Amino acid sequence: MELSQRVQKLTPSSTLAITAKANELKASGQDVIGLAAGEPDFNTPGNIIQAAFRAVEAGKTKYTPAGGLPQLKQAIQSKLERDGLHYQLNEIMVASGAKHALYNLFQSILDEGDEVIIPIPYWVSYPEQVKLAGGEPVYVETDEATAFKVTAAKLDTVKTARTKALILNTPSNPTGALYSEDELQEVADWAVKNNIIVVSDEIYETLVYDGKHISIATLGDAIKALTVVINGVSKSHSMTGWRIGYAAGDQKIIKAMTDLASHSTSNPTTPSQWAAIEAYEGDQTFLKEMNATFKSRLDTIYPLLMEIPGISCIKPKGAFYLYPNVKETVKLCGLNSADELVEQLLEEVLVAAVPGSSFGSPDNIRLSYATDLESMTEAIKRIKQFVTDRMERA
Incomplete structure (x- = not known):
């Protein structure tokens, strides 16, 4: 077969x-x-585990909307507000982990032959997910000499008329590299100039030891309109197995991702969503x-x-x-x-x-x-x- x-x-x-x-x-x-x-x-912290227990005991074990519980989307909205980012609820989609959010995103924005710029080194699933969506991974080299970070000049060397998106992961897996505000601004200006979507994977945002995490989407309305923020509770709250992530961005993209989820996963696991609400609203x-x-x-x-x-x-x-x-x-x-x-x-x-x-x-x-x-x-x-x-x- x-x-x-x-x-x-x-x-x-x-x-x-x-x-x-x-x-x-x-x-x-x-x-x-x-x-x-x-x-x-x-x-996983005890208060989050208890929130899941309470949800199950209260019978909160049924389907939810495909894009997530309204209460969880509100908790994510408030979390993003604290980070300096404002999104409407219809600009937020809850997924079965940040990996699932990325998968739905690429399926929603890529057609055959569309190119996605991926800095090397990269998280192992980026190229595979791009290929599954019919896209072409295009790699841009970074190394120790560049502190594993890309510049506008580097991006220009691989950009073509078919470039649809750039993946930006800060802090990075596998390098731990963290972009400064100035470095992000340079990338943001490049993306806006070339009208390229920035997939901002921020899953390690709370794990910073030197400097601070900055979302590229905070650097102005123009770059925010082009950015899809990917995040979740897996790393920040030690909830890898609970499988709750989210995407925030343009309403049209988020709707497409949600529609896709409705025909694949139906919805993220319901008790896990209630646990994630506690993760974002409870003791930090x-x-x-x-x-x-x-x-x-x-x-x-x-x-x-x-x-x-x-x-x-x-x-x-x-x-x-x-x-x-x-x-x-x-x-x-x-x-x-x-x-x-x-x-x-x-x-x-x-x-x-x-x-x-x-x-x-x-x-x-x-x-x-x-x-x-x-x-x-x-x-x-x-x-x-x-x-x-x-x-x-x-």
């Missing part, structure tokens, strides 16, 4: 594959330290506590990482990933690629990382510090010992 061409072109998620392999080794009794998963290692102490924990981990782990021979790494300003360049480390170990390094680390010292090739930059690896400090410290120790041993044998 033949599968469709669209699914045959898909590249499976390497982060999920590596996490699954690490979990398999753990289940067999191996002492694996997983640094691959992209989710906080905190439980958890956000500061989790942020402080991640910052402490980063400040402790980063200097240890830099002691590993051959490693170079920009200290991230947000998210919860380290994205070291391991090109020299690979050479010192007598290996052929960062992919091989990642494979050997899992097999020989039981540390699960993600190769940068998954994100479009093959000289890097991604290490998530969304794990306890003791485990993270041990993982860095194992990596360092692995490199030292390989150097002695090389």
Whole structure:
């Protein structure tokens, strides 16, 4: 039986594959330290869990509008107001996670051959979702020399008459890069000049340790009209499994995304929506506590990482990933690629990382510090010992 061409072109998620392999080794009794998963290692706050319990007990388990509960859209509206962004309720759509919001967005704005500019390195699902919508991913290079950020000049080198959208992820997965207001203004001016939609993925907005998160949509009416903000509660409130995200933007686009959802998912899970209302309207102490924990981990782990021979790494300003360049480390170990390094680390010292090739930059690896400090410290120790041993044998 033949599968469709669209699914045959898909590249499976390497982060999920590596996490699954690490979990398999753990289940067999191996002492694996997983640094691959992209989710906080905190439980969802109790007040949010209780809100879901209350909803279920009250019988709030039926269908909701496809675009989300009005009460949740109001909570998101108020949250955005606090960020300096005003949207009408018909300019907000609740989805089954931010990934689902992105999927519906690309399905709603792209036709065959439309191009979407994606900065390298990128989150693994961006290119695949663009391709599923019939679009063409067009990549623009960034690296350590540019602090993993694009400029108008760089964007001009890849823009064509078919360019429909630009994806902007700040803070970034996998690099932790954070755009400043001036840097965002330059991108905003470029987008307005060229009438290009900006897909602003802000899922890591609360996890900033140096500077502050700014939404590009706050930089004037012209860029706001072209921006679709994507966000959700997965990272901010440690609710990855609850699957609640949202999109905010032009009413015509939001309506199309909502109509699409009505024929696919019907609606986001109802108890999860009530939990998300509490996430946005309830006690926000958890956000500061989790942020402080991640910052402490980063400040402790980063200097240890830099002691590993051959490693170079920009200290991230947000998210919860380290994205070291391991090109020299690979050479010192007598290996052929960062992919091989990642494979050997899992097999020989039981540390699960993600190769940068998954994100479009093959000289890097991604290490998530969304794990306890003791485990993270041990993982860095194992990596360092692995490199030292390989150097002695090389």
